[in-house]
Amino acid sequence: MANASLTEEFLYVQVAERLEKQMESQVLKTGDKLLSLRALSLEQGISLSTAYKAYVELENKGLIEARPKSGYFVRYTSRRVPQLLPAPAVNRSPEKVSVDAMIRRVYDNLSQTDVVKLSVATPALELLPEAKLNKAMLEALRQNPSSCTAYEELRGNLTLRKQIAKHAFNWNGTLTEHEVVTTQGCMEALVFCLKAVTKPGDTVAIESPTYFGIFNVMKSLGLRVLEIPTDPTEGIRIDLLEQALETTSIAACLFVPNFCNPVGALMPDHRKKQLVKLLASREIPLIEDDIYGEMYFGKTRPRTCKSFDTQGLVMLCSSVSKTLAPGYRVGWCIPGRFLEQVLSVKLMHTVSSATPTQAAIAIFFETGRYDLHMRNLRKALHTQCLRYLQAIADYFPRSTKVSRPQGGYVLWIELEAGIDAFEVYEKAWLEKISIAPGHIFSTDARFTNYLRITFGAPYTPEIDKSLKKLGRLIESLRK
Amino acid sequence: MANASLTEEFLYVQVAERLEKQMESQVLKTGDKLLSLRALSLEQGISLSTAYKAYVELENKGLIEARPKSGYFVRYTSRRVPQLLPAPAVNRSPEKVSVDAMIRRVYDNLSQTDVVKLSVATPALELLPEAKLNKAMLEALRQNPSSCTAYEELRGNLTLRKQIAKHAFNWNGTLTEHEVVTTQGCMEALVFCLKAVTKPGDTVAIESPTYFGIFNVMKSLGLRVLEIPTDPTEGIRIDLLEQALETTSIAACLFVPNFCNPVGALMPDHRKKQLVKLLASREIPLIEDDIYGEMYFGKTRPRTCKSFDTQGLVMLCSSVSKTLAPGYRVGWCIPGRFLEQVLSVKLMHTVSSATPTQAAIAIFFETGRYDLHMRNLRKALHTQCLRYLQAIADYFPRSTKVSRPQGGYVLWIELEAGIDAFEVYEKAWLEKISIAPGHIFSTDARFTNYLRITFGAPYTPEIDKSLKKLGRLIESLRK
Known part of the structure; x- marks a missing residue:
């Protein structure tokens, strides 16, 4: 039966x-x-x-x-919304990251509750298993000898590290808990890895376009960035990276091979392998941000660059912030041969990560609740993705192009040349809709006619209305 | 009645x-x-x-x-254990901090449970109100609209910030919640403040001796340190600081005016005022680490430098790690005129602090449980302090000198010249006793005949036995 x-x-x-x-x-x-x-x-x-x-x-x-x-x-047709073309091949010298006042402008007022937040790349709260997480927290407080009041060890909660090592199997990894260090979210993991392998003034290669948080981190650490274009289907342009390596001294690369933000590209396995090999031949560390890797719409979990790494040069970073509990700030890194350096940086900065939140997430993993939750979340996200795509096809001008993500949370939308996405942002804000203008995903003005829209929220009549409004608004801005 | x-x-x-x-x-x-x-x-x-x-x-x-x-x-006599003399006045040019392998050596094996840990400056777990904290966590999960799964706002939990502002009254402060930013423990608060007001290569004045974690942070941020001696009764030597300011460009000071670690000095009010005035006249920010300020043995909470600050130049940092819940990693800073800079750094590094832990601590404060707990903890610590002092008087060689802390957790012990505290550390370790040798509290070899002992644990027969052994061991090392 x-x-x-x-x-x-x-x-x-x-x-x-x-x-x-x-x-x-x-x-x-x-x-x-x-x-x-x-x-x-x-x-x-x-x-x-x-x-x-x-x-x-x-x-x-x-x-x-x-x-x-x-x-x-x-209802669906792919022809009406053309797919994105590969990003233009730009090869420039490294440049100092400049502060972007727009970022604060876009994200400062988001605590307002009456705004439709298409700009925030997190899951809608109703997709999170709150009650089960609360249960895991209770169990954590009960099971822990000090009720989680004592400092956690430097490397992080042991059960959690074991679970992370176990789940690595899904992306073809073979790990032990000793290779894992927990952090306060993925952001802190990136900071620790960057600090472990770079010094101020160094140049780090990143994707273009890229999540603005990456620019912020670089700036804060006094690093220079070299932006390498990302192709919407193939991921980072390895040929252009190779060219850049000939002329520029690069201390590390920081890429998001699985469902990068905002383009949503999934780098195919053979390209991941090629990238790892290229960087290994030059002994350049690759910081692999895999925060979206679990949110695949296909049949299997995509592999990571880490799974092709034989030299210990790949430093994988991730967290549960996009999948399970943004507010818990539980992340981790798997720093390969740079383990000791990362532990040193962690000791210097935060000593240890919070005990109760790590313990609760560990239990959530251990009891199988995480796997169950992820099956549901992936299905919900895939459905939402298609719904949002359909709405863009229905409501946005015919000249609009849009990404076809195979995972993650975001759609990257190219508007007709000449439309200023920041103007779209400002006009949409007046209608209580928040979007992310392309300007904030690069250090230059290359994506001024792009938008990022999040499909983290279930498709409701309110969302439908907002996307319709947005479509009309964009139509009205056509020259 | x-x-x-x-x-x-x-x-x-x-x-x-x-x-x-x-x-x-x-x-x-x-x-x-x-x-x-x-x-x-x-x-x-x-x-x-x-x-x-x-x-x-x-x-x-x-x-x-x-x-x-x-x-x-x-039983008690103060004569047998002479008080510390003021630290020698050393005025040197700033120097690059060098890594101290000893620190890892002293702190790496501390998860062993059969060791009497006189080296860890945290309260014994039995002094912490675990059951009441668990209750606060449950209330937090129940009350929070998203069960604490959502990101907390950048500045931190509102109730917690209000409570911190309210408690500032005890140290003569007048604050609003808008001036407070929460962090992952006091360490992260120090990092954020340092990053807000310095850049790599800058010189920061600190106390000597000082907590080794401070050196670590400096090193990690590429800062140079200038060590200013601390007097055991008067705190930081303002006269020597003033001299140093004449010849050295100092970007910021980082001091612990209340019960500094390891000396335990309580800087008198008039000296705090004098220090704030001196630094204000030169527009130098003072990062005030007040993590021990609540653990006073006297009648009233000592004031902070912040309470004398009229220019917004004092950046106060603290946490509940030493008083209530080390593992919760809940800290904060009150950065004065550098609020925006600190918020920027926080956004770049960790985006937001964990939601459930902040919410639980907020409730613990709000319901008055914190004040009750602190009354008990202070009493216990004072008693323990006197007991440990007495044991040192009874068991250590007569040439031993020891600090007379009026608060905090630690005793700073000067052994006869010629005794190497690291040798004491190594011999004590063989006897399953862990102490902190003076070497790790300075960048030079000035405190090689000093020890730091923590009195965070209630005085038990086991502690008594350990101190007796330690006394004999030190006796055996006399030349």
Whole structure:
């Protein structure tokens, strides 16, 4: 019986996926009528209920719609919103990061509750398992000999480190708990790794466009950045990185190979391998920010660069801030051969990370609640992604281009040349909608007609209304 | 009735204090027989039970002892353990901090449970209100709209900031919550303040001797240190600081005016005022580490330098790590005119501090549990301080000198010249006793015959045995 129902589940997903592919390849076009449930069941040799489940799956993803008394119709089309073209190949000399007042402007007023926050790349709170997390915290306080009042050891909670090592299996990693150091979120992990392998004045290669927080960290540590363009499907342009390495002395690279922010690119495995090999040949450390790696929409967890690392040069950083509990500030790094240096930096800066939050997350992992939660979250995010994409297709000007993320939280949207995204930001703010203008994802003015929109929140009528407004607003700004 | 019992309490404490003063001033000497309870009650015009309570108070502090059928005798004497002399006046040019491998050596193996840890300056866990803290955490999870899963705002938990502002009244401060920024422990507060007002290569004046963590932070931030000697009763030598300011460009000072670690000096109010005025005349920021300020043995909370600050140049840093919950990593700073800079640094490094731990501590403060706990903790620490002092008088060589802290956790012990404290450390380690050798509290070899001992743990027979062993060990090392 268990097997039968597994097969059943497998079947409807398979059917839905085949239909989805047909839509992507334009075999099925927007407005096309789909087979009736009975016809589909006959054609595919499946039960009526499997056919129904396949359509519900596609409907939930916003790809098809049921019209009363008429049957099912294709809603989705990829043609109306062209995919992003590869980023322009720019190869410039390293430059000092300049402060961006826009960042404070965009993020300072976000505690206002009446704003639709399409600018914040975190999961909506309703997608987080609050009650189960509370339970894990209670268990942590009860189980810990000092009720979590004592300092945690420098490396971090042992159970948590074991769980992180265990989960590394999913991205083809083989680790022990001794290789893991916990931190206060992924941001602190990046700071520790950068401090471990660079000194002020050094140059670090990063992606372009990139999350503005990365620029902030660089600035704070007195580092210079070299921006390497990221291709929306292939990830970081390795050819351009190689060129840059010929002329510039680079102390480290900091990349986000899995679902980078804001482009959302997933670097294919062979490219990851190629990147690791290139950097190993020059003994350059790679700080791999894998904070989005668990949020894949495909069948399997994408590999990490770390999984191709034979020299201990890859320093992997991650956290539960984007998946489980932003407020817990629990992150970690796996610093390879730089373990001792990272421990030294941690000892100098914060001594140890908070005991109760680490202990609660450890229990959440250990009891299998994390895996269960992630299965649900991934499904919700994938559905939301498709819904938001559809809305952009429906409401934004036809000249709009948009990324096709295979994971993560964000859509990277290219508007018609000449439209200033900061103007869009300011006008949208007046309508109580917050978006992130492209300006804040680079040190130069290369992305002034780009927007980042987060699909972390379930698709509600309010979101729909906001995206419609945003579309009209952008339309009104066309020259 | 309530009043009567208050007066009663007041009386026995008064009587005990007068007797304690007589011992300190050598009116009562070691071995002297005290008045019988009846005689004391007649002499002082107090009830028998008040007289009894006064003696119990002194006995608990280890100052007197009851001998069966003989009455009460003075145990304590200040003469046998001379007080520390002021530190030697050394005025040197600033120097690069060098890493001290000893620190890792002393602190790396401390997770071993069979070691008597006289080296760790934290309260013994049995002095912490675990059950009440757990209760506060539960309330926090229940009250918080997102069960503490959401990011806390950049400045930190609002209730906690209000409570910190309210408690500033105790040290003569007048604050609002807008002036407070929460951090991950006091260490992170120091890092943020230093980053806000210095750049790599700058020189920062610190105390000598000083907590080794301060050197670590300086090194990590690429700062140079200028060590200014600290007088055991007057605190930092303002005259030497003034001299140094004539010849050296100092970007900031980082001092611990209340119960500095390891000397334990309490800088008198008029000196604090003088220090603030001196630095204000040169527009030099003072980072005031007040982490021990709440652990006073006297009647009132000592003032802070911040309370004399009219220019916004004093940046006060503190935490609950030494008083309430080391593992919670909840600290804060009050950065005066550098508020915006500190917020910028916090945004760049950690974005926000953990939500659940801050919320729990906020509730612990708000419900008055913190004040109650601190009253108990202060009393326990004072008693422990006197007990440990007494043991040193009893067991250590007569040439030993020791600090007389009026608060905090630590005793700073000067051994006979020629005894190497690191040798003491290594021999004590073999006996499962961990102490902190003076070497790690300075960048030069000025304190090689000094030890730091923590009295954070209640005085048990095991502690007594360890101190006896330590005394013998030191005796055996005399040339």
